Amino acid sequence: MVKVSLIQSQPILGEAEQNIQNLIPLLAQTEDSALIVLPELANSGYNFTSRNQAMKLSESIEDSRFIEFLHQHARASGCHIVAGMNERERDLLYNTAVLVGPDGIIGRYRKLHLFMNEKDIFEPGNRGLPVFDVGQMTVGIQICFDYLFPETWRILGLKGADLICHPSNLVTPYGQKVVPMHSVVNGVYVITANRTGADGDLKFSGGSIITGTRGEVLARASENKPEVITIEIDPQKSRNKMITEKNHALNDRRPDQYLDILES
Amino acid sequence: MVKVSLIQSQPILGEAEQNIQNLIPLLAQTEDSALIVLPELANSGYNFTSRNQAMKLSESIEDSRFIEFLHQHARASGCHIVAGMNERERDLLYNTAVLVGPDGIIGRYRKLHLFMNEKDIFEPGNRGLPVFDVGQMTVGIQICFDYLFPETWRILGLKGADLICHPSNLVTPYGQKVVPMHSVVNGVYVITANRTGADGDLKFSGGSIITGTRGEVLARASENKPEVITIEIDPQKSRNKMITEKNHALNDRRPDQYLDILES
Numbered sequence: 001m002v003k004v005s006l007i008q009s010q011p012i013l014g015e016a017e018q019n020i021q022n023l024i025p026l027l028a029q030t031e032d033s034a035l036i037v038l039p040e041l042a043n044s045g046y047n048f049t050s051r052n053q054a055m056k057l058s059e060s061i062e063d064s065r066f067i068e069f070l071h072q073h074a075r076a077s078g079c080h081i082v083a084g085m086n087e088r089e090r091d092l093l094y095n096t097a098v099l100v101g102p103d104g105i106i107g108r109y110r111k112l113h114l115f116m117n118e119k120d121i122f123e124p125g126n127r128g129l130p131v132f133d134v135g136q137m138t139v140g141i142q143i144c145f146d147y148l149f150p151e152t153w154r155i156l157g158l159k160g161a162d163l164i165c166h167p168s169n170l171v172t173p174y175g176q177k178v179v180p181m182h183s184v185v186n187g188v189y190v191i192t193a194n195r196t197g198a199d200g201d202l203k204f205s206g207g208s209i210i211t212g213t214r215g216e217v218l219a220r221a222s223e224n225k226p227e228v229i230t231i232e233i234d235p236q237k238s239r240n241k242m243i244t245e246k247n248h249a250l251n252d253r254r255p256d257q258y259l260d261i262l263e264s
Numbered sequence: 265m266v267k268v269s270l271i272q273s274q275p276i277l278g279e280a281e282q283n284i285q286n287l288i289p290l291l292a293q294t295e296d297s298a299l300i301v302l303p304e305l306a307n308s309g310y311n312f313t314s315r316n317q318a319m320k321l322s323e324s325i326e327d328s329r330f331i332e333f334l335h336q337h338a339r340a341s342g343c344h345i346v347a348g349m350n351e352r353e354r355d356l357l358y359n360t361a362v363l364v365g366p367d368g369i370i371g372r373y374r375k376l377h378l379f380m381n382e383k384d385i386f387e388p389g390n391r392g393l394p395v396f397d398v399g400q401m402t403v404g405i406q407i408c409f410d411y412l413f414p415e416t417w418r419i420l421g422l423k424g425a426d427l428i429c430h431p432s433n434l435v436t437p438y439g440q441k442v443v444p445m446h447s448v449v450n451g452v453y454v455i456t457a458n459r460t461g462a463d464g465d466l467k468f469s470g471g472s473i474i475t476g477t478r479g480e481v482l483a484r485a486s487e488n489k490p491e492v493i494t495i496e497i498d499p500q501k502s503r504n505k506m507i508t509e510k511n512h513a514l515n516d517r518r519p520d521q522y523l524d525i526l527e528s
Contacts (some may be wrong), residue, residue: 112518112521113516113517113518115508115510115511116508116509116510116511117510119510124518125518125521126521128521129521129522145511148448148449148507148513148516149449149516149517149518150414150415150418150445150449151414151418151517151522152522154414154415155522174448174478174479177444177445177448177479178445178448178449178479180441181414181441181442181445184412184438184441184442185412185413185414185442214438215438215441215442243412244379244380245380246379246380246381246383247379247380247409249412252377252412252413253377253413253415254376254377254388254389254413257376257389257390257392257393258393258415258416258419
C-alpha cells in the first residue's frame with residue numbers, strides 16, 4: 001500500500017509568494033504521504049487578463065521559486081509532488097505539471113488539450129505523454145481539460161501508469177463525472193486535484209476526487225474550501241488488468257480492427 | 265428531430281420462435297419510430313451450455329427467420345431496426361448485430377471484444393467498425409462488453425455517427441455507468457438496449473438507457489421487466505462538436521503527440 005494525498009487549494013492570481021505560503025499548512029497535513037498532487041497552475045492562478053500578465057507570472061524550470069519550494073518539502077519528507085505551474089521557456093508559455101522528488105525535478109508534462117482562452121496564452125503541449133517511476137509505483141500526468149480525450153489516458157494506461165495525477169482548475173461538472181471512466185477502462189487510480197474559489201469571472205468547482213481501478217470514487221473533497229485528503233492505494237490492483245478470468249482490460253483490445261475502415 | 269426506440273426484452277434460451285412472438289407486442293409499442301434498437305443475441309438467448317448448442321441456435325444472414333421477421337416489421341412501418349443475433353457463417357459463429365431497413369438487411373457489426381465464455385463460442389469480430397446512413401442520421405453499432413474500450417466509440421464518433429446503437433446483455437452495473445462517458449467525449453447519442461431476466465446462472469441488469477450528447481441520461485428503463493422507451497433526438501446536436509466557442513471535441517485531438525513516446 002502507498003499513501004497518497006491530494007491538495008485542493010485556492011491559488012490567488014498573481015500572488016506567487018502568497019500561494020506558496022498558503023500551501024505550507026496544507027502540505028503539513030499530508031503526513032507521510034509518498035505522493036502529493038496539487039492543482040493546475042498552482043503557482044500563478046488561472047484567469048490571466050492578458051498574455052503579458054501570464055508572461056509576468058511565469059517561471060522557467062531552471063529558475064523557479066515554486067519548484068525550489070516543492071523540492072524543499074519533498075527533500076524534507078522524502079515524498080514526490082506533482083504540481084501545475086505556468087512554465088516559461090524562452091518567450092513561450094506552457095500549462096505544465098512538474099514532478100518533483102527528494103532530489104529535485106524529475107520530469108514534466110505539458111498540457112496537450114488547451115481549454116478556451118488558454119489557447120491565446122499557452123503553446124499546446126509538445127512533450128508527449130511521459131510516465132515516471134517514483135519508487136513504489138509508476139505515475140502519468142494529465143491536466144484538467146485533458147479529461148475529455150480518452151486517447152491520452154489510454155496511452156498512459158498502456159505505458160504502465162498505476163496512478164494518473166490530474167492537476168485541475170475545473171469550472172464545469174463534467175470532469176469529475178468523466179474521470180471515473182478513465183479509471184475503470186484502464187484499471188488505474190486517478191487523483192483529480194481541483195481548485196476552489198473564484199478568479200475574475202470564473203468559479204472553480206472543487207470536488208476533487210480519488211478514483212480506484214474499478215472507477216469507484218474512493219474520496220471526494222468539498223466544493224468550496226481548501227482541503228487535504230490522504231488515502232492508501234494498492235499499486236498491485238492497477239497491475240492486475242484481468243477483469244474476469246478470461247478478460248484483460250488492455251490485451252483484449254483489437255488494434256488490427258481499429259484500423260479497419262471497412263464501410264459495410 | 266428523429267424518433268428512436270429501445271426495446272428491453274427478455275429472450276429465452278433456445279426459443280427462437282417464442283422470442284419472435286414476444287417481440288411483436290413490444291414492436292407494436294414503438295409507434296412511428298425511425299429507428300429501433302433490440303438487445304444482444306435477441307434471437308437465441310445468451311447463456312449457451314456448449315458451442316454445439318450455440319451452433320444449433322444460430323442463423324446465417326442469408327437464411328434467417330429472425331431477419332425476415334425484422335424486415336417484415338421494417339417494411340410495414342418504414343423504420344430501421346438494429347438487433348443482436350447469433351450469426352453463423354459456414355461453421356463459425358459471430359456475436360453480431362444486424363441493421364435491417366424497409367428494403368432488407370443493410371449491414372452488420374460483429375462484436376470485437378468478447379466477454380468471458382463467449383470466447384469459447386464465437387469468433388472475434390472481423391468486420392471493423394462500419395457506420396450506416398439511415399436517412400436522417402448516421403448510426404454505428406457496439407455490442408455489450410465493447411463498452412470497456414473507448415477506442416471503438418471514438419472511431420465511430422470520428423466516422424460521423426450521430427447515434428451509437430448498443431445491443432447488450434449486461435450482467436454487471438459497469439456498462440450503464442461507462443456509456444454516458446462515451447456520449448460526452450464523442451458528442452454522440454447512445455442507445456444501450458439491455459435485456460432483463462435470468463438465463464441459467466446469469467441475471468441480466470436491465471436498466472437500458474438513452475444518453476444525450478453531453479452524457480446526460482435522457483431515459484432509463486426498469487431493472488426487471490420488458491419495456492419500450494421512445495424519445496425524440498436531434499441529430500443536429502451530435503453534428504455540432506463545438507463544446508465551447510474555442511473547443512471542438514474531435515478537432516482538438518493531438519494525434520501527433522499521441523504517437524510520441526518521449527519518456528521524460
